[in-house]
Amino acid sequence: MINFPAALGTVASAPGLNADISYFPTREQYVAVVQACRDEGFEMCVDLCGVDYLTHPGRELPEGVVGERFEVVVNLLSLSQRRRVRVRVQANADRPEVDSLFSLYPGTEAMEREAFDLYGVLFTGHPDLSRILMPEDWEGHPLRKDYGLGRVPVQFKQTPGPR
């Protein structure tokens, strides 16, 4: 367990499958919680990704955490203590917006851009929040659950094709 500063209040947590703990800070606590983790010796932010819980609202959450549509999942790694911790912060469906971790971990720059690109999560304080994987003029955020799949019509091999 990580000792968070008393000013933060209580931070909800739940044990994970791989002996790693998940913390569920509110959006206001988010950066302070990650900062506390970094001070505790989590030197590296290995991963940051978005999840869209539109069609799976009944996920397991600790008491007191209200699940919203989007979630930003941050995986932190401590090289000195050889352990991992996960921070999961909820983001609103209408305007998903969380603070950027860029000032704490500069390596989250590309990952936050990816989460923005694919889920439309806005990261306040990010230096250059632009699309990274999709073309610049792309409309919509393709990994959202209400974003349709692209399909290419395939004809049967037997059908005589246009010559």
Place this chain on the structure above:
Amino acid sequence: MTDTFRTVERSDTLTVETSEGAQELRQREFTANEELNREVGAVLRLDGRVLSSDSIDVERQDDETMIINMGPSHPSTHGVLRLMLELDGEVVLRTKSVIGYLHTGMEKTGEELSYVQGGTNVTRMDYLSPVNNEISYCLAVEKLLGIEVPERATWIRMMMGELNRISSHLVWMATNGMDLGSTSMMIYGLRERELVLAFFEKVAGLRLNLNYVRPGGVAADLPDGWHDDVQVICDTIEARTYEYDQLLTGQAIFRNRMEGVAPITAEEALALGVTGPLLRSTGVPWDLRRTMPYLAYDQVDFDVIVGTYGDNFDRYSIRLNEIRESVKIVRQCLDMMPRGDYRTQDSKVTPPPRARIDESMEALIHHFKLFTEGFHVPIGEVYSAIESPRGELGCYIVSDGGPKPYRIHVRAPSFVNLQAVPLLMRGGLMSDTITVISTVDPVMGEVDR
């Protein structure tokens, strides 16, 4: 007159057509300090301190520099990586990598494939180390399912993973040699890799995207005579690594272009989340095989290779020596390979043998369910990470209890490592950009996914 007019019009449309919009490297005057700082690679200066234009140690004006575009189809960008470079003469000031040319939405595709089919998807991400992708994916699925795989499957996975690391590093040696003008290294590296690929074909039926590691074990047991095949691979490749030493390590031109070029410090690497040989070259002994062991890596003996200066040459020697260490691990796998089953006998996960389908109704049902619907995975989420040849390869899976992953995210090491490129390029020469891309070793299939 009309000609001039047409030319102007033409160049206008060309600008529009080739513009990348906001992904473009903007001129200094249009770039915010924070972004500029990031692009010049001032990683640690961001640490809680206020940014100002004074902290950017560049006095150059826009009209003294030139922004040029390298890629996306450039032979030394190892795929379709595009770099925007700001140059002052021969010196690189700012670099911005533009990616996404190979984006095929594999994470979206992964949500549409069942857990049984998922292996065919992840194996295509990092196409130089498919087995490692599959291992990472299968470890995550097995963790969610809460099943144990037989010991032999674990050891087969480990051996195949190490052979794959050898082949991946050999491709790196080959292309790195090619980038530096040593075409013979290109031929030698790919020649040795062919040994490994031929063995893969014998084992799994395919050379590249194997889909050999499956949730619950591996697809098939090792073929007859595998012991001798692997022995030959180990002996040949180990001997050949000393030939590479003669060819490259001591060569003056090679060393001049590698030594002291593009250094990175441990603090910068940690701040950027860089892993793999790039992190180890700075002297941080971080190798998940040793520090957070998975599979059976806690039972084999090998060394974690670390560098000192974090320069290109360190990254080269780490990879060369990691081939030798992998050979060492494969040799131990040969001696210690346990007998037994190569996949779990949990019939909800493992398809029944072909012969059983004809005689058992239950086997037929299991077979049918497995290949139409797939198996259901309990609700939960898991992150599992392994050490791929390029660094920490993580797989984050969210399950909603159905037969398909609700969300599958792959933490691609190349994607994160690529962020170190602006830092490594800074202040270097134009011709060094090629060695920098080469030693960072991004695989674009994995970067773009």
